[in-house]
Amino acid sequence: MRIEYTDSLIIGGGLAGLRTAIACKKAKLNVLVLSLVPAKRSHSAAAQGGMQASLASSFKGQGDNEDVHFADTVRGSDWGCDQKVARMFCHVAPKAVRELSVWGVPWNRVNKGKRDVIVNAQTETITEANESHGLITARDFGGTKKWRTCYTSDGTGHSMLNAMDNKAIELEIPVLERQQALKLIHDGKRCTGAIVRDLITGEVFAIVANATTIATGGFGRIYEISTNAVICDGVGAAMALETGETPLANMEAIQFHPTAIVPAGILTTEGCRGDGGVLRDADGHRFMPDYEPEKAELASRDVVSRRMTEHIRKGKGVKSEYGDHLWLDITLLGREHINKNLREVKDICEHFLGIDPAVDYIPVRPTQHYSMGGIRTDFRGESVGLKGLFAVGEAACWDLHGFNRLGGNSVAETVVAGMIVGQYVVEHCQQSNVDINASLVKHFYATQCTEIDQLLERKTGTDALSIKTRMQHIMSEKVGIFRTNGPLTEAIEELKALYEESKEIAISNKVRHANPELEEALRVPKMLKLAICAAQGALNRTESRGAHCREDFPERNDKEWLKRSLYYWKKDSVDVSYEPLNIDEMEMPPGSRGYGKSQIVEHPQTQTRLETVDLVNASAEDLSRSERQHKLMPFEIPEIYQEKNQRIGVED
């Protein structure tokens, strides 16, 4: 058995993993990054529209700051997020954009003078200030009060990941490509590394580490159609779950993006609507203002996706052999704008649909897009239950997003959390040592090898791919945008049956090295565990909050459900428990998001907290913005990121 040693093991080479690795390397720790694919091909590269940070340099960003970003994020989360984490995040996001600018991201810049923009399908002329010329600009995104989404055309994730990986290369951070972590090494209290399989040679080996960070991204592929890359399989999150010692959280909180193309499920960015694109139905009618007169297409994602589905159900969808869809119309933006700011979208339309988006409408439908849930961590990014295990990025439930994440807040989270959690990983490594327990390492190594041996030896059994396909179908049909008791109950039974079947997977290709069939066989039971968590969480939660929408329980029920779902894997099945969110600590007590008719069952403490907040605010009138904030809800942040963020023409 080969054993590698490192201070800081990072599983995942996307934005979150690389930024965490950079923090460690800068602190002179030994770092190892693992990735299924070359780092630059990680799914972060697919982010198109942009990254939120309240720089407030452009005309439509004026007046923006951490407070406004914070309020948008909390409202967007339907009060499900951890408000302290949201505060940390909003404070560091501008620094993250600026750091990436130093590292080479060619952020689009403010161009002084007049320009035409499209707002609510009307052309408006705005004048960018001379003082802002050349600073980083921003576009509009859904659910935000200001134009706050920084971008490079519609290849933002690509540019960010390029700069980030280049920085990692400069710092000589080793990225072991085509490696899959499969198991965590732990003694029930402390995580000390992982068991890894080399996807080329098939070698199984151990990496022993003082800190282990999971940054493996989302798990969209438990659904039939997803905007996620084919490698977004959730093995990283499942690995943590399988320890039985550390929980996943909010797995039922799954985001559906309004505009993925039909049938391929490839995303067209929210930037399309941010820049002025509209949604139309079979009659060519722009229907969103009928439902959401104020925000229309730029309501929060969960809202738009539901409205679209509702509209299709009313028979207003466009019929196609792949089911009904709606139209995304960006023709009003003009060819020049599309060629410059929406070129990936244009490429995708040309290659996958054979259409020209400057003249044709784009067929779109809400599609699985993002996992708000993941490995539960504290604000430092450390897992609950296992010391030395951290999680960051989409794989984590740091809990910035609660039950719905805002577009542009995710790539922002990856980098910001990488910066912040990275510091705490460093702190951990400096303060604790790892005892190398050889028999423990051997135990996990042997368990993994046995699993592989059994798969290779079993002569007859079920086919992993067919199990996966059935699982994906169940998730899409029964754990989708609208949920009800009956189908959810069926889904759980069916998923559990599939899980039993998955214990008898057999494969025909018996080689130990590069073997796609073996990879699938190792992956599918893990994916099923996540699917079971999501379905069980969705059934239990008898309310509607953010992206989790129960048709049989349409109100948001703060009284019963202002809490986070936690999932432990015990005795080979899921065990769900709940962690209340503390209203008395909230800077922003629960309120209405301002969409549709408000249906909220109020929490008994909400009123008291609202009064306290008003009192504190009244007594703090003379204080600065940040002093006032700290009176309401103090939060911690690593020392190196405490400075205020400078904005053009603003003192505080």
Place this chain on the structure above:
Amino acid sequence: MRKLVFHIFRYDPQLEGDKPRMQRFELNETEGMSIFIALNKIRAEQAPDLKFDFVCRAGICGSCAMVINGMPTLACRTLTSTFDTPEITLHPLPGFELIGDLSVNTGKFMRALSERVGSWIHDENANNISIDKLEERMEPALAEQIYELDRCIECGCCVSACATKAMKEDFIGAVGMIKLGKFELDPRDKRTSKDFYQVLGNEDGVFGCMTLLGCQDSCPKDLNHQTQIAYLRRKMLMALN
């Protein structure tokens, strides 16, 4: 719909006794079928051991380049309907280490290249730039120009289509030049023309290029390699003076 006939290169270098060969598969074409869909179908129904690489399946990440009917290109966004004949031949990208069948190790190649050409912003002062203060300004048009060169997805098509590279192992290729061209243009990178000359001003760099422009023809992102190479040549000649 047609019956498609795929001829796919098969070889597992790690399997003792295995030899490179072409294998034939038949498949019913479906509406909107891409090579991504076709290969997954073949793997699911006919050849569970077939190796290939897809990640984003949206033409964005550069994982899936292969030679399709003689042309290196991205398989995920190539629709089978674009071919008049129902015969489709697939080879792995030449010029890279073969992992098996259609899967090649472009990642290893690209990391080595990045290390070799110093593919990052070189600025000794970078650590002193405050990220709390207003960022350094940049002309909007310049930012867009830099982005244009930043669009490379390291798919490797240009490398496999390059006649010079086929003859000269160490030639940095269009991908290397587009990388350096970007940093040369970027005022945040403090390298001088002379610094760039060290890496580029030789037969393994711009002066080795035979200008056959296989790179330009095969680039799935339509990067303007021709202009870029000509520009760098001029720059490098000027650096001599």
